Amino acid sequence: ALSEKLATIINDTSIKTVIVAAALAEPALQESQFSLNELIRQGERLAPLDAHQASRDDxxxxxxxxxxxxxxxxxxxxxxxxxxxxxxxxxxxxxxxxxxxxxxxxxxxxxxxxxxxxxxxxxxxxxxxxxxxxxxxxxxxxxxxxxxxxxxxxxxxxxxxxxxxxxxxxxxxxxxxxxxxxxxxxxxxxxxxxxxxxxxxxxxxxxxxxxxxxxxxxxxxxxxxxxxxxxxxxxxxxxxxxxxxxxxxxxxxxxxxxxxxxxxxxxxxxxxxxxxxxxxxxxxxxxxxxxxxxxxxxxxxxRLKDMIIVSGFNVYPNEVENILCLHPAICEAAVIGAKDEKTGERVCAYITLKEQVDEQQVSDYCRENLSAYKVPKSIIFMEQLPKSTVGKILRRELREQ
Missing domain, CATH: 3.40.50.12780 (ANL, N-terminal domain)
Structure with missing residues (x-):
């Protein structure tokens, strides 16, 4: 549980009190932790609240x-x-x-x-x-x-x-x-x-x-x-x-x-x-x-923020990712821009594979299907791409690597 992970680092933080929420059962509490459900019950006894009459504009x-x-x-x-x-x-x-x-x-x-x-x-x-x-x-x-x-x-x-x-x-x-x-x-x-x-x-x-x-x-x-x-x-x-x-x-x-x-x-x-x-x-x-x-x-x-500018030309990662994902050996792809002394930015592709393929084969495939300035200058193979909790690929994390 997240509360157990927090207990291992909380002494290194300024956090004094932790409220733990559990949907199905009362949580096991660590030191300085309190159950949300129990606090709600205590609050109801000490200060009952009148129901709020909500409007559509609330x-x-x-x-x-x-x-x-x-x-x-x-x-x-x-x-x-x-x-x-x-x-x-x-x-x-x-x-x-x-x-x-x-x-x-x-x-x-x-x-x-x-x-x-x-x-x-x-x-x-x-x-x-x-x-x-x-x-x-x-x-x-x-x-x-x-x-x-x-x-x-x-x-x-x-x-x-x-x-x-x-x-x-x-x-x-x-x-x-x-x-x-x-x-x-x-x-x-x-x-x-x-x-x-x-x-x-x-x-x-x-x-x-x-x-x-x-x-x-x-x-x-x-x-x-x-x-x-x-x-x-x-x-x-x-x-x-x-x-x-x-x-x-x-x-x-x-x-x-x-x-x-x-x-x-x-x-x-x-x-x-x-x-x-x-x-x-x-x-x-x-x-x-x-x-x-x-x-x-x-x-x-x-996304405007994700656009890559190569020698003055706009490159949109979605277009390059879509082409990469049409390759039979590629499972998923994420494309970002990186600084480049000659072109301002260069295209970088991070991909996961269904079957074995090398960097040159991917590059050749891109050259057949994309304008030259859109072809990734670096291709990085990964076991998995960073994703949000709902499975959305996080380009931001790739840029921060």
Whole structure:
């Protein structure tokens, strides 16, 4: 338990009191530790509290951002933000799911905004049955937990789809009634979408959102997905693409994605300066680069902060990662920029493998499929890539190595 790990280092800190929370049973306490449940019971006896009459405009949660590109910030999401996004999602779910009749797998923690709104609020509000997976990194246990159920929908992210499609017991499951698979949290690669289709017979429907937008902004149309796009905006949601002067660009041109809608946060908790930076004319500036496709769907190019500039040319890691993951020997890839005396920055690729391949073979493959300035100048093989608790690849940790 984390409390036991803390006990080994607490004497080296200034922490005097620790409150331990345990969902299922009273925790075993170390010195200077107190049970949250017991403290709540004591508080109820000493000072009973009247129930608060919440309104839609009250803060419901302080949802911390993932911190994949910088310091995490707390997005203030109101009850109205979350309820609006649940209503928006259920408008789309109504087209494919029968209320109260479906069973789905939720392998993401409910403290993550994706599972919180999509599974715990939206799908649960439809009367659907969510199977919660305690540890999605343990694929053997995950598959064992799925086996008893006839699943109709699945919520996941790119890295999880790849891992499951390589698992022999998962591939042996019956997917005849799987009608919906939703992807978010990270860019969906063609390799993952193809592998999932070949394994389950189900398409993956990619959406896009952020902690600051409760989270869903856009979603592909179920069973009519445009792979490589994030779909079209949800109802009552306006998406625009702005240039560096905060002005809209022409359709098809890339720029920063900005969002206006009832799901957009109230601001960052105790960070007015950060709030002012990202809110303009009622729009939230996402920090993501994207463009509008001829189909009317939108496409993510990459995070502004992750863009690599090589000799004045923009290189977006997502594009290089997607090409790398199409190589039959490559399992996962993460691309970052590093300082270079000649070109300003150079492209560095970190990859994990399904089967043996050498650096020269990967480099040759990249030269066949990418412009010369986009080809990684260094290729590092790793047993596994650093990831967040929800399985999102952490480029920031690679930059810090």
């Amino acid at each position: 803060i419901a949660v302080l949802q911390y951002t993932g911190g994949t590109t910088g310091v995490a910030k707390a997005a203030m999401l109101s009850h109205g933000n979350i309820l609006a996004n649940a209503e928006q999602m259920n408008e789309r779910f109504d087209n494919i799911l029968t209320p109260g009749q479906e069973t789905g797998i939720c392998p993401l923690p409910l403290y993550h905004i994706y599972a919180f709104t999509v599974n715990m609020v939206s799908l649960f509000a439809m009367g659907q049955f969510n199977v919660l997976i305690p540890n999605p990194r343990d694929l053997d246990a995950l598959v064992k937990q799925i086996e008893p159920f006839d699943i109709n929908y699945f919520s996941g992210i790119n890295t999880l789809f790849i891992g499951l499609c390589m698992h022999p017991r998962f591939k042996a499951l019956n997917f005849s009634n799987l009608k919906m698979t939703v992807s978010g949290g990270a860019a969906l690669t063609h390799a993952a979408a193809d592998a999932w289709m070949n394994t389950t017979g189900c398409t993956i429907t990619e959406g896009y959102g952020l902690s600051e937008t409760s989270p869903v902004v856009t979603l592909n149309d179920f069973q009519n997905e445009e792979i490589g796009s994030i779909g079209r905006p949800l109802s009552n949601t306006t998406v625009e693409i702005w240039d560096e002067n905060d002005e809209p660009v022409a359709d098809g041109e890339s720029g920063e994605i900005v969002v206006k809608g009832p799901q957009v946060m109230m601001g960052y908790w105790l960070r007015q300066e950060e709030t002012d930076k990202c809110m303009k004319r009622g729009f939230f500036k996402t920090g993501d680069v994207g463009l509008k496709l001829p189909s009317g769907n939108y496409k993510i190019v990459d």
